Amino acid sequence: MKNFFGLLVLISLSACATAVPQEPINIADNAKIGVIVTIAEKPQQFHVGTTIFQNAYIELDTDWGIEETAHQVIAENLSSQKNYQVIRLEPSEKMREAGSVNYIDTDKRDKNDKKNTAGLQEMNNFVAEHDLDVVIALEPFTAEVEYDSGLYARGYGVYTRCFFKICRARALNQIAVRVYKVNPDGTDWSRASNWGTEREKGTWLAMDFPDGVKNIPIAELEKPKKVFLNYLQQNTKSALSNAGLTDPLLVGSEAN
Numbered sequence: 042m043k044n045f046f047g048l049l050v051l052i053s054l055s056a057c058a059t060a061v062p063q064e065p066i067n068i069a070d071n072a073k074i075g076v077i078v079t080i081a082e083k084p085q086q087f088h089v090g091t092t093i094f095q096n097a098y099i100e101l102d103t104d105w106g107i108e109e110t111a112h113q114v115i116a117e118n119l120s121s122q123k124n125y126q127v128i129r130l131e132p133s134e135k136m137r138e139a140g141s142v143n144y145i146d147t148d149k150r151d152k153n154d155k156k157n158t159a160g161l162q163e164m165n166n167f168v169a170e171h172d173l174d175v176v177i178a179l180e181p182f183t184a185e186v187e188y189d190s191g192l193y194a195r196g197y198g199v200y201t202r203c204f205f206k207i208c209r210a211r212a213l214n215q216i217a218v219r220v221y222k223v224n225p226d227g228t229d230w231s232r233a234s235n236w237g238t239e240r241e242k243g244t245w246l247a248m249d250f251p252d253g254v255k256n257i258p259i260a261e262l263e264k265p266k267k268v269f270l271n272y273l274q275q276n277t278k279s280a281l282s283n284a285g286l287t288d289p290l291l292v293g294s295e296a297n
Contacts, residue, residue, distance in 0.1 A: 065285025066222045070123040072174040074286075075167055076115050077130040078108045079140050080181050080216060084198030084266070087186065087213055088255060091204055101198060103259055105266050107273070111179045114277050115218075122287045128171050133163055140181045140195070142221075168223050175286070176221045184215055199265040201254050210248045210257075212268035218280035244268070 084107075086099040112129055119125045136142055142164050164176060181196040194200060194215055201210040246264045250257060281287045 065283070066175065066220070067285065068174050068222070071126065072123075073126045073128060073172055074119065074175045074177060075128050075130045075171060075173045076112055076177045076179075077132050077136075077142060077167075078111045078179045079132045079136050079142060080107060080111075080179055081137075081140070081196055082108065084262075084269075085196055085213070086198055086255075086257070087194040087200050089192055089200075089202045095203070097255070098194075099255060101257075101262065103262055105197075105269075107197065107269075110270065111273065111277075114274055115177055115179075115281070118278060118281050118287055125286075128173070130167050130171075130176075136163065142176070142178045142180070164221075173223055175223060175284075177281075178219045178221065180217055180219060182215055182217050186213065186215075197269050199257070199262065201257075203254055208250055208254045209245045210254075210265065211245050212265035212272065214269055214272045214276075216273065216276070218277050220280060220284040220286065 081100075082104065084101050084103065084105050086097075086101055088095070088097045088099060090096055116127050119127055132142070143161060167173065167176070183193050183195040186192050186194045186200050194213055196213065197216050198213045199210055200213045201208060203209075246268070248257070248261050248264055250261070252258065278287070282289055
């Protein structure tokens with residue numbers, strides 16, 4: 042039986058985060074690839090006010106259809122490559138809550154088991170059921186929204202900041218595409234492409250807040266949505282290329 046195991050190591054850089062470099066994986070042309078999305082169904086707003094008491098996470102009352110889009114983007118990128126069999130995996134409620142395939146189940150955690158492999162066991166079940174060779178996971182992560190600001194957010198949506206009633210906003214892109222190889226001998230392979238908000242580019246959006254920054258009109262939310270969807274497209278292409286699942290990207294082929 043194949044075993045699934047992924048150990049993700051993150052290195053924080055001044056402008057972005059990257060995974061420890063690894064050699065591309067090597068799989069057969071007809072390999073079976075499972076795709077799982079554990080990000081939230083709805084986007085959120087991470088708002089930072091003049092004082093810490095005004096900071097808030099707000100679930101936005103809109104559905105950007107990101108889960109369907111993510112599966113479509115990954116499938117489209119893989120369909121042009123070899124004869125991969127792409128299989129959609131449905132995350133458990135625990136995975137959705139944790140936002141990760143490698144979560145710790147605190148309800149069942151053995152006091153003597155510091156590692157707790159609840160999430161990994163679920164993935165082993167997926168691997169065994171579908172005879173998978175690779176698992177691609179789209180997961181949220183927590184990181185600074187602005188360099189050296191001490192402000193941390195997780196997931197996707199919009200980041201807003203107000204200082205004495207002067208407000209601005211930009212897309213929240215704390216989403217990573219992670220590729221895990223399944224090996225019979227239990228060895229692991231993991232890859233996460235570059236990610237994060239576009240803080241290194243200082244891309245603030247020209248958004249209006251007619252009803253207040255905590256009540257953003259749906260039409261205005263289309264602006265961060267467009268930025269995030271472009272980010273999702275490019276981030277996915279980069280991750281799949283870096284993993285060796287698709288042809289290498291030419292320099293300058295990714296969106297600036």
